[in-house]
Amino acid sequence: MLPEANAGRSSLSGGYAVTQQLDRAAGGEPPAAIRTELLERRYGRRLALRGLSLLVPRGSVFGFLGPNGAGKTTAVKLLLGLVRATGGEGMVLGRPLGDPAARRRIGYLPELFRYQEWLTGREVLLSHAALAGVAKVERSEAAERALATVGLAEHGQRRVGTFSKGMQQRLGLAVALLGEPELVVLDEPTSALDPVGRHDVRGIIHALKDRGATVFLNSHLLTEVEAVCDEVAVLDHGQVVAQGRLDHLLEARGVDVEVEGLEVEDIERLGGRFSPPRDASFPQLDHRDVPALVQKIVAMGGRVHAVTPRRASLEQRFLDWLEVP
Amino acid sequence: MLEICRLTIIESLRRRLTLALVGTTLLLVAVTGWAFAEIGRVSSLQGIERFSQFSILLLFLMLLFTGMLALTAVFTAAAAVAGELESGVAAAVLARPLRRGSYLIGKWLGLAAVVGGFALLAGAGELYVVSRVAAYAPPQPVAALALIMAQALLLMTLSMSLATRLSAVTSAIIATSAFFLAWMLGTIDQMGVALRYPTLMTVGEIGKILLPTNALWQAAEYYLEPSSLLAMARSFGIFVQNPFVALSPQPPAVLVWAGVWCLGVFGIGMWELARRQI
Numbered sequence: 001m002l003p004e005a006n007a008g009r010s011s012l013s014g015g016y017a018v019t020q021q022l023d024r025a026a027g028g029e030p031p032a033a034i035r036t037e038l039l040e041r042r043y044g045r046r047l048a049l050r051g052l053s054l055l056v057p058r059g060s061v062f063g064f065l066g067p068n069g070a071g072k073t074t075a076v077k078l079l080l081g082l083v084r085a086t087g088g089e090g091m092v093l094g095r096p097l098g099d100p101a102a103r104r105r106i107g108y109l110p111e112l113f114r115y116q117e118w119l120t121g122r123e124v125l126l127s128h129a130a131l132a133g134v135a136k137v138e139r140s141e142a143a144e145r146a147l148a149t150v151g152l153a154e155h156g157q158r159r160v161g162t163f164s165k166g167m168q169q170r171l172g173l174a175v176a177l178l179g180e181p182e183l184v185v186l187d188e189p190t191s192a193l194d195p196v197g198r199h200d201v202r203g204i205i206h207a208l209k210d211r212g213a214t215v216f217l218n219s220h221l222l223t224e225v226e227a228v229c230d231e232v233a234v235l236d237h238g239q240v241v242a243q244g245r246l247d248h249l250l251e252a253r254g255v256d257v258e259v260e261g262l263e264v265e266d267i268e269r270l271g272g273r274f275s276p277p278r279d280a281s282f283p284q285l286d287h288r289d290v291p292a293l294v295q296k297i298v299a300m301g302g303r304v305h306a307v308t309p310r311r312a313s314l315e316q317r318f319l320d321w322l323e324v325p
Numbered sequence: 326m327l328e329i330c331r332l333t334i335i336e337s338l339r340r341r342l343t344l345a346l347v348g349t350t351l352l353l354v355a356v357t358g359w360a361f362a363e364i365g366r367v368s369s370l371q372g373i374e375r376f377s378q379f380s381i382l383l384l385f386l387m388l389l390f391t392g393m394l395a396l397t398a399v400f401t402a403a404a405a406v407a408g409e410l411e412s413g414v415a416a417a418v419l420a421r422p423l424r425r426g427s428y429l430i431g432k433w434l435g436l437a438a439v440v441g442g443f444a445l446l447a448g449a450g451e452l453y454v455v456s457r458v459a460a461y462a463p464p465q466p467v468a469a470l471a472l473i474m475a476q477a478l479l480l481m482t483l484s485m486s487l488a489t490r491l492s493a494v495t496s497a498i499i500a501t502s503a504f505f506l507a508w509m510l511g512t513i514d515q516m517g518v519a520l521r522y523p524t525l526m527t528v529g530e531i532g533k534i535l536l537p538t539n540a541l542w543q544a545a546e547y548y549l550e551p552s553s554l555l556a557m558a559r560s561f562g563i564f565v566q567n568p569f570v571a572l573s574p575q576p577p578a579v580l581v582w583a584g585v586w587c588l589g590v591f592g593i594g595m596w597e598l599a600r601r602q603i
Contacts, residue, residue, distance in 0.1 A: 082603040100422035108420040114413035118339035131421035
């Protein structure tokens with residue numbers, strides 16, 4: 001089992017790792033946007049979510065991954081208070097799960113995005129602005145801004161019932177962006193979008209991060225997560241199997257070096273393999289030892305053109321975490 | 326809460342429910358007016374007998390109207406609540422800083438405006454056209470209309486509460502069945518009173534407690550009956566004990582119980598909605 005996967009499991013066994021993280025957060029780091037400890041949801045005998053412990057830093061783009069049926073949407077609904085937990089505890093924006101004061105500062109795009117088809121797109125936004133507590137004088141402008149952000153500015157006066165599925169998902173995204181929420185929860189936000197729409201969503205997520213909002217992205221599209229997320233948690237069978245910064249989780253041993261002026265034996269003495277004229281590889285090298293390696297190569301008379309640390313793909317890591325052979 | 330109420334009313338307008346109800350009202354008023362005009366034209370009765378004839382006809386029509394109203398209330402409420410919960414519309418709405426209780430109260434207010442509006446408009450329209458065409462007016466039309474509307478709102482509340490847990494179709498069918506069952510038990514109660522048979526009376530009383538819709542109809546019915554009709558009915562004794570005649574007003578306790586019942590059922594709906602998964 002991978003070290004990070006082990007860490008993920010250990011946090012479940014006693015909550016120790018998460019407690020440490022929470023302590024760290026309390027000790028001066030920015031407070032968490034979301035933190036849960038051993039959150040559980042049971043349906044009769046079936047345990048849909050078993051001991052979910054999460055720490056989502058404020059201002060981060062947090063990817064929540066997992067195969068179908070892993071419990072992702074249940075977890076999202078727990079965070080929003082749409083489903084009650086049967087065990088454990090959690091806080092969102094410093095308030096207990098489901099607290100209306102916290103929900104005022106949350107934008108949410110549900111996986112099953114359905115809005116009143118007898119309203120126009122603009123009316124849906126005005127209604128949600130009212131429900132979200134946006135001041136009356138600001139609602140119209142907020143609705144127009146949200147429509148423009150998701151590319152529906154010209155369709156605001158159309159009934160939702162006439163929208164395509166992709167347009168409805170864009171509308172859902174606009175609803176989630178209303179009132180400049182501190183936390184935006186997006187449950188499979190690109191499931192109905194074409195490549196252009198997916199590109200637009202990435203842009204919106206980056207813009208949210210730039211203004212300091214936290215984005216909780218529930219998705220099974222790994223390329224999407226890899227492109228925008230700082231941190232991820234991977235859920236499988238209702239429990240977290242890996243969690244941490246994406247760059248750390250994808251870090252791998254091994255470095256490829258483009259070098260000239262050395263012989264095969266020189267590279268082998270350094271622990272690498274050489275494919276003349278320029279390609280040397282050091283599969284066991286830790287990334288932290290790269291400066292020392294470059295120094296040695298230069299001392300041996302080599303000229304280094306490029307150093308490329310090896311990086312695992314999220315897909316490969318994901319399959320490892322799920323223990324898919 | 327008021328936003329949900331507003332949305333509920335807009336939905337009834339945009340989905341043409343209001344249009345359908347206005348159309349139904351016009352049709353009801355037209356048919357009632359035509360029926361009274363024709364009967365008045367061909368009937369040879371005069372004086373108090375003619376008066377009684379009109380009062381009996383109006384009672385029948387109002388009874389049928391309450392049935393129509395009950396079905397409207399039940400199906401509208403079930404679709405409005407279960408429809409949003411099942412479709413996923415409610416998930417986006419309830420993720421907002423809105424308490425589920427406020428959501429349900431907002432729905433109730435919006436639906437009450439639609440259903441209550443229909444009850445008052447159509448009921449008043451019928452009474453008005455009868456007064457114009459046949460020069461007949463029941464003794465206490467306002468009280469009767471208020472009770473007929475209360476019956477519709479009570480059924481609407483039952484249907485809404487069921488719809489917080491069950492599907493729209495199931496909720497509507499249960500509420501409709503309960504309405505007719507209450508009517509049957511009310512009839513059994515009347516027969517029990519006429520025959521002075523305690524078991525039947527007890528069953529009827531239990532029916533009133535379980536669902537006081539029929540008690541509300543009987544209360545309304547009493548206010549629609551002129552004293553001449555009541556005197557005639559009483560002179561026939563037990564043979565007039567049927568669902569179409571109320572010989573005495575309902576005691577105030579029945580009306581109070583209907584209010585308490587309504588609040589209790591609505592409370593159960595709120596509790597159910599609060600604990601369910603959205």
